[in-house]
Each structure stands twice: as structure tokens, then as C-alpha cells.
Amino acid sequence: MTVRIAKSSILSMLPVKLLVAVLLAVASPSYGELVIRVTQGNDQPTKIAIAPIAMGGIQSSEDISAIVEADLARSGLFAPMERRDMLAFPSSASEVYYRDWRLLGAEYLVAGNMRAISEGRYQIEFSLLNVSGQKTVLTHKVSGTSSQMRDLAHLISDKVYEEITGIRGAFSTRLAYVTATRINDVYTYRLNVADADGAREKLVLESGEPIMSPAWSANGKELAYVSFETGRPAIFRQNLVTAQREQLTNFTGLNGAPSWSPDGKKMALVLSKDGNPELYLLDLQTKKFSRLTRHFAIDTEPTWMPDGKHLLFTSDRGGTPQIYKLNIASKATERLTFSGNYNARPSLAPDGRTMAMVHRQRDTFHIASFDLKTGRMIELTETRLDESPTVAPNGAMLMYATKQGDRGVLAAVSLDAGVRYVLPSSSGDVREPAWSPFLR
Amino acid sequence: MKTSFIKSGLSTLLLAALLTGCSSNPVVEEQQTSTDIEDTSVQTGQVDTSAIDDAAVEVMTADTVFYFDFDKALLKPESRAALLEHSASLQNSPRNVRLEGHADERGTREYNMALGERRANAVKEFLVLQGVSPGLIEVISYGEERAAAYGSNDDAWGLNRRVELK
Numbered sequence: 001m002t003v004r005i006a007k008s009s010i011l012s013m014l015p016v017k018l019l020v021a022v023l024l025a026v027a028s029p030s031y032g033e034l035v036i037r038v039t040q041g042n043d044q045p046t047k048i049a050i051a052p053i054a055m056g057g058i059q060s061s062e063d064i065s066a067i068v069e070a071d072l073a074r075s076g077l078f079a080p081m082e083r084r085d086m087l088a089f090p091s092s093a094s095e096v097y098y099r100d101w102r103l104l105g106a107e108y109l110v111a112g113n114m115r116a117i118s119e120g121r122y123q124i125e126f127s128l129l130n131v132s133g134q135k136t137v138l139t140h141k142v143s144g145t146s147s148q149m150r151d152l153a154h155l156i157s158d159k160v161y162e163e164i165t166g167i168r169g170a171f172s173t174r175l176a177y178v179t180a181t182r183i184n185d186v187y188t189y190r191l192n193v194a195d196a197d198g199a200r201e202k203l204v205l206e207s208g209e210p211i212m213s214p215a216w217s218a219n220g221k222e223l224a225y226v227s228f229e230t231g232r233p234a235i236f237r238q239n240l241v242t243a244q245r246e247q248l249t250n251f252t253g254l255n256g257a258p259s260w261s262p263d264g265k266k267m268a269l270v271l272s273k274d275g276n277p278e279l280y281l282l283d284l285q286t287k288k289f290s291r292l293t294r295h296f297a298i299d300t301e302p303t304w305m306p307d308g309k310h311l312l313f314t315s316d317r318g319g320t321p322q323i324y325k326l327n328i329a330s331k332a333t334e335r336l337t338f339s340g341n342y343n344a345r346p347s348l349a350p351d352g353r354t355m356a357m358v359h360r361q362r363d364t365f366h367i368a369s370f371d372l373k374t375g376r377m378i379e380l381t382e383t384r385l386d387e388s389p390t391v392a393p394n395g396a397m398l399m400y401a402t403k404q405g406d407r408g409v410l411a412a413v414s415l416d417a418g419v420r421y422v423l424p425s426s427s428g429d430v431r432e433p434a435w436s437p438f439l440r
Numbered sequence: 441m442k443t444s445f446i447k448s449g450l451s452t453l454l455l456a457a458l459l460t461g462c463s464s465n466p467v468v469e470e471q472q473t474s475t476d477i478e479d480t481s482v483q484t485g486q487v488d489t490s491a492i493d494d495a496a497v498e499v500m501t502a503d504t505v506f507y508f509d510f511d512k513a514l515l516k517p518e519s520r521a522a523l524l525e526h527s528a529s530l531q532n533s534p535r536n537v538r539l540e541g542h543a544d545e546r547g548t549r550e551y552n553m554a555l556g557e558r559r560a561n562a563v564k565e566f567l568v569l570q571g572v573s574p575g576l577i578e579v580i581s582y583g584e585e586r587a588a589a590y591g592s593n594d595d596a597w598g599l600n601r602r603v604e605l606k
Contacts, residue, residue: 180585187586193482202482202484203484204482204484204485205484205485205487206484206487207487210582210585210586212549212550212553212583212585213549213550227487228582228585229487231580232580233553233580233581238485239483240481240482240483241481241482241483242483243483243484243485243486245485245486253557253579254553254554254557254581256550256553257550270550270554272554272557276554276558277554277557298551298554298555298558300550300551300553300554301548301550301551314548314550314551316551320511321511321547321548321551342511342547344547344548344551345548345549345550345551358547358548360547365546365547384592385545385546385592387547387548387549388548388549403592406590406591406592431549432549
């Protein structure tokens with residue numbers, strides 16, 4: 001399919017564009033990235049000007065510079081300049097009068113231009129300029145088709161963000177999440193994938209029975225999830241490009257909480273076929289299951305440590321749900337959390353040290369971070385009924401599910417709690433976000 | 441029980457970025473880089489629900505829903521009379537039943553799956569203790585995925601922490 005569309009003419013690209021328009025109109029009338037509300041930002045965000053990309057007469061439905069502005073603003077670390085305040089729209093470094101931008105207060109400036117490089121393919125060359133230093137700090141080229149303008153914009157954001165902060169940008173990543181609607185007692189569950197800014201929502205699976213616990217493969221090409229489509233919970237894996245899917249478990253009782261190993265070869269999951277929920281390891285090549293825990297309590301929600309040798313999981317073996325660490329080889333377990341009577345659903349930052357979890361405090365459920373080295377816990381959210389934390393692959397932000405009124409929505413908070421934003425839901429309850437790994 | 445399936449031709453396209461030089465002023469510090477975009481298009485999967493049968497509906501006079509306390513799976517005394525009726529009925533005229541365990545929305549989803557199962561197992565154990573054949577009883581947990589009552593308050597939560605006998 002990819003090759004067929006890639007080779008097709010501009011004319012035959014039209015239906016694709018139409019479909020994009022229809023999907024946006026139907027699935028997300030409020031168009032994700034434009035309506036994200038940054039409710040709290042960094043105290044001293046970097047002032048940056050993103051000059052409109054000079055399009056050279058090329059028509060595009062996407063405003064690339066506006067997407068870059070929204071990306072950088074959403075990170076909380078940048079304050080993009082209003083376009084109407086700009087004195088000029090330079091298309092390259094050679095057209096920049098540094099003095100003007102300095103007077104306007106911009107610390108950085110992005111200037112770029114687009115040109116067609118072959119039939120249906122376009123290239124943007126852009127430069128990042130340090131205004132006070134009066135120098136170009138980065139020049140980069142990105143190219144793609146007319147349907148990839150958003151991808152190109154996110155790539156520009158990634159480059160600019162990394163150059164200035166020293167942290168790899170995660171604007172080109174994706175989110176998986178579940179939505180649920182109930183109309184006249186008819187349930188519809190949908191597993192979706194969208195860009196990290198909520199745009200370009202794409203349906204992965206739709207069912208009248210529950211869908212739960214989406215988990216990305218390490219290479220970002222597959223999702224594992226729990227689907228009740230057989231009348232019982234079962235774990236499936238699904239390739240996002242081919243839509244090919246495979247049922248991995250079909251045991252009596254719970255089949256849940258899949259978590260892909262960092263090397264992609266194994267999956268940690270939960271089965272209760274032996275009478276109560278236990279952690280198992282599934283070898284995805286041999287299809288063999290090996291049991292990891294042996295306890296009459298609830299053991300669930302395994303997540304891998306980056307070393308591939310340990311799992312964190314939730315257990316109520318101590319009387320209340322708490323986070324434990326399991327050595328896969330020795331099966332030795334160690335309790336990690338002691339503060340509070342409900343700590344569950346661990347999610348690790350890529351540093352392998354900062355853990356996000358659900359923490360109950362005075363009858364409300366917040367997202368908290370927990371330092372595995374020092375044991376220090378920080379409450380990151382102030383709303384109630386917060387759940388399903390998932391950390392971005394660059395470790396800067398985490399996404400979680402919360403409630404606005406009676407509706408489930410996704411929200412994000414930085415791991416230092418300094419930056420927050422909400423992704424408003426287009427329809428139904430939105431829940432169980434899973435942030436993809438880096439995709440390129 | 442209706443399950444639908446949507447397939448869309450929307451696809452992200454494969455491309456390769458060109459690596460070329462940039463015109464430069466010698467004073468200017470410059471990096472020459474470029475980036476490839478891989479094919480990461482997303483296709484929609486298909487659900488096959490032919491395996492799902494609607495459970496036969498039987499008229500029961502006894503309560504078929506049993507409620508629980510938060511994070512607990514202990515049967516309440518008020519559930520006892522109805523469960524005794526069910527166990528007598530299941531022994532007199534054996535049929536397959538399904539115990540669906542549920543949790544309220546508080547707490548994490550997979551933990552609530554485990555909690556729902558624990559509650560359904562508590563009901564199953566009671567019935568088996570009364571003499572019902574364990575082979576007649578299927579236990580399934582829906583966790584917090586199928587609320588009976590909507591709203592984030594004690595009343596709704598109390599109605600949702602339940603086991604339904606079907």
C-alpha cells in the first residue's frame with residue numbers, strides 16, 4: 001500500500017487528503033494540537049520565534065510553523081513569539097537581521113523554506129539561530145510527501161528542542177489510548193493511535209467488548225492489548241502497519257497487563273489460571289510461558305526495568321497494593337513503596353530510576369513519582385481519580401488519565417511537576433494512554 | 441454484542457531525506473544533517489466475535505447482584521440468603537452460570553481486574569461450599585470496565601463493586 005501511494009500522482013493523492021479531512025472532521029472536530037490547554041508552564045520559558053516557513057508557492061493544508069510553535073509551547077520550556085509581532089518572515093539565515101529579533105526579545109529564531117524536490121515530495125531546509133550570539137547553531141533538512149507535513153513539522157520541533165535543551169525531542173512519537181462510549185446500553189470500545197499532540201487519530205481496533213492495557217513493543221511497530229472479544233479477556237498483539245493480529249493467551253481467568261521486554265523477545269503478563277493472579281513470562285518465539293511469582297495475593301501490572309532483568313509490579317501481598325521489584329532470574333522480590341495504603345501501576349522513566357505510579361492520598365488517587373535510589377516520592381498531580389501514568393521516551397513528560405466532570409480525559413505533567421497540559425477528548429471516555437518509544 | 445470493523449486506507453508514506461550540503465558563511469557555525477522518515481502507518485485490526493453467545497436468560501426470583509466494600513472481596517451478610525437460594529436451585533436443576541466480578545473506578549484498571557476476579561471467586565467458593573458443582577460455574581472479571589452506575593460518588597461506586605450471577 002505504501003509503495004502504491006508513494007508512486008501515485010498528485011491526482012490520486014486527493015482521496016488520501018480527503019480521508020484525512022474526513023477523519024479530522026469526524027474523529028477530532030477540535031483538532032488536537034490547536035486546543036491543548038497548557039495549564040502551567042515553566043517559570044522562565046525560552047523566547048523563540050518560529051518564522052512562517054516560506055512555502056515557495058507550494059499549497060499545504062498544514063501550517064508547519066504553527067505546529068512547531070504548538071509543540072514547543074506544549075513542552076512548557078518555550079514561549080513562541082506571536083506571528084503578528086514579527087517584523088519580517090526570513091526564509092533562511094542569510095535574510096535575518098539579528099538586531100530586529102533582539103529588540104523583539106527573541107532568544108532564538110527558526111527560519112526555513114520549502115521546495116519541491118521531485119513529484120509529490122518536498123524538502124524543508126531550516127536554520128536555528130541564536131539571536132544574541134548572532135549565529136546559526138543548526139541547519140537541517142527534512143523531506144516528505146504532502147501527507148507528511150505534520151511529520152516534518154514535528155521533526156523540526158525535535159531538532160530545535162534537542163539543540164536548545166540538550167534533551168532529545170519526543171514530538172515525533174505517538175500515543176495509544178482506549179476510548180469508550182455507551183449509547184443506549186451499547187458499548188463501543190476503541191483502541192486508537194494518535195500523534196503525541198493528539199492529532200491524526202487512527203483507529204486500531206473497535207469492539208463492543210472491553211479493550212484494555214495497550215502496550216507498545218520496543219520498536220514501536222506493534223501494540224499488545226487485552227480484548228474481551230472472545231467473551232473473556234485475552235492478550236493480543238497487533239502490527240500497526242499490516243493490522244495483522246495474533247491472540248497470545250487463552251487461559252481461564254485473567255489474561256492481562258502485557259508488557260513487552262526491552263529486547264522485544266518476551267512479554268511479561270498476568271494469568272490467574274492457577275487460582276490467583278501471578279506474573280508470567282511469555283517467550284514470543286517459543287510461545288512458552290514461565291511462572292515468575294508464587295503468592296496467594298494479587299500480583300499484577302508488571303513493567304520492565306531497562307536492564308531487561310528486573311520487573312516492577314503491583315502486589316497486595318503486604319495487605320495493601322504496593323510496588324515490588326522482581327529479579328527475573330532469582331525470582332527474589334523486594335518491596336519498594338511504604339508510604340500510603342495504595343501504590344500501584346508502576347511506569348518507569350527511561351533513566352530506569354524515576355518511577356511514576358498511582359498513589360492514594362486521603363481517598364483521592366494521584367500520580368506520583370518515586371525515586372528508586374533515594375525512595376523520595378513527589379505527588380505530581382492534584383486532581384482525583386488519576387491513573388495509567390506513561391512516561392515519554394525522553395523522560396520529560398508523563399501522560400495519564402484523569403476525569404473532567406464525568407468524562408475521562410488525558411493530561412500530561414512534567415516529571416518535575418512544573419509543566420501541565422490537558423488533551424481534551426473528542427468523544428466518549430478517553431483512558432489508558434501509552435506513550436510510544438522513539439519511532440525514528 | 442455488535443462488533444464492527446473499520447479499515448482505512450490512510451497511510452503515512454515512506455520517504456528518504458536527501459543529504460546535501462548547505463550554503464554557508466565561514467563565520468557561521470553549522471551542522472549539516474538530515475532525517476529519514478520511516479513508514480509508520482497505522483492500519484485497523486478486525487474483531488471476530490463469532491465465539492460470543494448471548495447467555496440464555498432465565499427468570500430468577502432471588503437477587504443476582506452481590507455488593508462488596510472498597511478493595512475487599514468478603515461476602516456481605518445480606519448476600520447470604522439469595523446465594524443459598526441460588527445454590528439450592530443449581531443443585532436441583534444444574535445449569536451453567538457465569539459470575540461476573542466488577543470493581544468501582546477507583547484504583548488501577550488491572551488491579552481492579554484482579555479484584556473483580558477475587559470477588560467473583562468469593563461467590564463461587566460460597567456456592568461450591570453449599571454443594572454446587574464447581575464445573576457449572578465460570579468466573580470472569582470485568583474490573584472497572586462495565587460500570588452499573590455512572591458518577592464519581594459513593595453511591596455509584598457502591599453499586600459498581602459487585603458480582604453478577606448470570
